[in-house]
Amino acid sequence: MFKSCVTAAIAAFTLLAGPAMAAEGQPIVIKFAHVVADDTPKGKGALLFQKLVHERLPGQVKVEVYPNSSLVGDADEMQALLDNKVQMLAPSLSKFDKYTKQLQVFDLPFMFDDQAAVDRFQKREKSRELLRSMASHGIYGLAYWNNGLKQLSASKPLHLPGDAAGLAFRVQPSKVLEAQFEAVGAKPVRLPFAEVFKALQSGTVQGAENPWSNIASQNMHKVQPYITESNHGVLAYMLVTNSEFWRSVPFAVRSELEGIILEVTQMVNREAEALNQRDRERILASGSSKLISLSDAERQAWREKMLPLWQAYEAEIGADVIRAAQIVNRR
Ligand code: LMR
Numbered sequence: 001m002f003k004s005c006v007t008a009a010i011a012a013f014t015l016l017a018g019p020a021m022a023a024e025g026q027p028i029v030i031k032f033a034h035v036v037a038d039d040t041p042k043g044k045g046a047l048l049f050q051k052l053v054h055e056r057l058p059g060q061v062k063v064e065v066y067p068n069s070s071l072v073g074d075a076d077e078m079q080a081l082l083d084n085k086v087q088m089l090a091p092s093l094s095k096f097d098k099y100t101k102q103l104q105v106f107d108l109p110f111m112f113d114d115q116a117a118v119d120r121f122q123k124r125e126k127s128r129e130l131l132r133s134m135a136s137h138g139i140y141g142l143a144y145w146n147n148g149l150k151q152l153s154a155s156k157p158l159h160l161p162g163d164a165a166g167l168a169f170r171v172q173p174s175k176v177l178e179a180q181f182e183a184v185g186a187k188p189v190r191l192p193f194a195e196v197f198k199a200l201q202s203g204t205v206q207g208a209e210n211p212w213s214n215i216a217s218q219n220m221h222k223v224q225p226y227i228t229e230s231n232h233g234v235l236a237y238m239l240v241t242n243s244e245f246w247r248s249v250p251f252a253v254r255s256e257l258e259g260i261i262l263e264v265t266q267m268v269n270r271e272a273e274a275l276n277q278r279d280r281e282r283i284l285a286s287g288s289s290k291l292i293s294l295s296d297a298e299r300q301a302w303r304e305k306m307l308p309l310w311q312a313y314e315a316e317i318g319a320d321v322i323r324a325a326q327i328v329n330r331r
Helices: 003-017 041-056 077-080 103-107 114-121 125-130 175-182 192-201 210-218 245-247 249-287 294-307 308-312 317-325
Strands: 028-035 061-066 139-154 169-173 187-190 207-210 228-244 288-293
Touching: 028 041, 041 061, 041 139, 041 249, 061 288, 077 139, 077 228, 103 175, 103 228, 103 317, 114 125, 114 139, 114 249, 125 317, 139 210, 139 245, 139 249, 169 192, 175 187, 175 308, 192 207, 207 210, 207 228, 210 249, 228 245, 228 249, 228 294, 294 308, 294 317
Parallel strands: 028 061, 169 187, 169 207, 228 288
Antiparallel strands: 139 207, 139 228
């Protein structure tokens, strides 16, 4: 009887204390998992976060970084976060479809004229609200981290939308991205990021869309002879944590972590463009892919095919969200 009372009391205390409560004298452990390489905007951000936390919260918080889907990957990372098996992730905004439709605004093709427009949008009130759009699922958005604009790679040269017809393109798990490829007569195939290189190599899919940094760090250019510099979409991330875990971190520690996140976010978003430019140069210097630059008329042809998606997804995403994104462009 005594034993069961003690066990119940311990269980109740553990629940109240929450998941961050480390054993006496032990640091809080933050497992930060992601699917890309270390030498990418997100990979570097995760490592800088780890470094600053260990410098500023020594003995209090330990950060373990797991890159390249080495702990969890696209298929199971969100469940792992909800189960508090990992405490931080930075999935691309295309991967939250199951939890909120509003973030799909970032998937709408040709929504943003350039990366600077994306940056401006993320600073606006509407974007800040979207960080809380998954609160009811226990997912807490901490920051937006950017990678860059996406390019189309393929087994054949893509100048006009019709050139993509009949090709299978790997997509992230987003209905908007599927519809984007369907709009040009291509076949979208959902695949986890960790499987993309193999699928391109074996020819299961013949094309993909990625920023330069992901193409280079996964060696996709070695199996994609053509890259069209389309800049047609955005690859951005949300740094997320488990709400319950986050609330259970002692206030002073959490404040320090928030300051570090702000600093790391600024670094990631400042340097992403430079990293992508570096990788663009490396890919072109390697000679394994031919660069296809679009004329204004060609780019316009892609826009015209894909623009109807804005209207088609307006009800799901919200007209107010789309409008807020649109007005950051300076056309
Ligand atoms: C993808 O699946 O293509 C990207 O979300 C990978 C990443 O995290 O950059």
